[in-house]
Amino acid sequence: xxxxxxxxxxxxxxxxxxxxxxxxxxxxxxxxxxxxxxxxxxxxxxxxxxxxxxxxxxxxxxxxxxxxxxxxxxxxxxxxxxxxxxxxxxxxxxxxxxxxxxxxxxxxxxxxxxxxxxxxxxxxxxxxxxxxxxxxxxxxxxxxxxxxxxxxxxxxxxxxxxxxxxxxxxxxxxxxxxxxxxxxxxxxxxxxxxxxxxxxxxxxxxxxxxxxxxxxxxxxxxxxxxxxxxxxxxxxxxxxxxxxxx
Numbered sequence: 001x002x003x004x005x006x007x008x009x010x011x012x013x014x015x016x017x018x019x020x021x022x023x024x025x026x027x028x029x030x031x032x033x034x035x036x037x038x039x040x041x042x043x044x045x046x047x048x049x050x051x052x053x054x055x056x057x058x059x060x061x062x063x064x065x066x067x068x069x070x071x072x073x074x075x076x077x078x079x080x081x082x083x084x085x086x087x088x089x090x091x092x093x094x095x096x097x098x099x100x101x102x103x104x105x106x107x108x109x110x111x112x113x114x115x116x117x118x119x120x121x122x123x124x125x126x127x128x129x130x131x132x133x134x135x136x137x138x139x140x141x142x143x144x145x146x147x148x149x150x151x152x153x154x155x156x157x158x159x160x161x162x163x164x165x166x167x168x169x170x171x172x173x174x175x176x177x178x179x180x181x182x183x184x185x186x187x188x189x190x191x192x193x194x195x196x197x198x199x200x201x202x203x204x205x206x207x208x209x210x211x212x213x214x215x216x217x218x219x220x221x222x223x224x225x226x227x228x229x230x231x232x233x234x235x236x237x238x239x240x241x242x243x244x245x246x
Contacts (some may be wrong), residue, residue: 038064038072039085045202046074049127050081054205060127060190061105064198065115069093073111075102106166113171114194117178123198128190129209131216135159136185142212145227150211151235152242154183154204157211162187183208 042062049055049062060080063073074080075087089100095112097104105111111124135142141159145151158177163169163186174184174192183204184192191208195201218224227235 034067035072036085038066039088041198042072042074042088043083043085045125045198046080046083048202049125049205050079052206054127054129054209055080056128061107061111061124062126062198062201063105063111063124065122066090070098071111071115073104073108075100075104076106077102107170109166109168110170110174110192113175114178114192117175118194120196121194123195123201125193125195125198125201125205126190127205129205129212131212132185132191132209133189134216135212136187136189136191139187141185142208142215143224143226145232146215146218146224147211148227148231148235150207151227151232152239154207155236155239156181157183157185157208159185159187162189165189 042064046060046062049060054060058077058079061074062080063071066072069092071091071093073089073091074083075089078087086101089102089104090098091104091108091112092098093112093115095104095108107126110126114121114124132142136159139159142157144156150157158181160173160177163173170186170189173186177184182194185208186192191205193201193204193208195204215224
């Protein structure tokens, strides 16, 4: 018979075998199996970011709000395409490290701001997708009211003013935008998407990048056709009826 405590597996006879990855203590109030599942999900979407060219090198970061209120987040300085379970970090909503090797992502403050101001949000995805980041580099937000699917699934994608990465200025730059948006172009930086699941946050990152690519191509062909107000209102009602108003 055995039980979990701190970062060790303790047998009834007192012999201890240290695990190869950090396990949350019972005192933190989260089951081992739930933690394992969430770690694997975060690694999965980190690999998708890398595989689909939404990040390069050690760029980008992902996080999930755990059932106990703590945050599981990717580490600083690690490629999202090659993460291992033991690389992930758990922090409190105040940013205090609870478990994990190394340090949490340098954009931890941005993730914490999202979770504090949007209690229904369970995941964050930050990446540097080329087309969307190109818009950020020239200080342009993505135009609204062009594609019905983008209006219904995401809505407006605003441009947040430039803030030095990894500083408290980043959460400040999105603070006023957070209540009514789920995707943000971060000027001269990249893109942030948030969702009720990590799958939703990741999917919105893909949609933002796909949309940015379409807009770029369309503007090189001719003038963008903007949907009329009546159709935009209809699509926004559909968005709200689907529970995507936030």
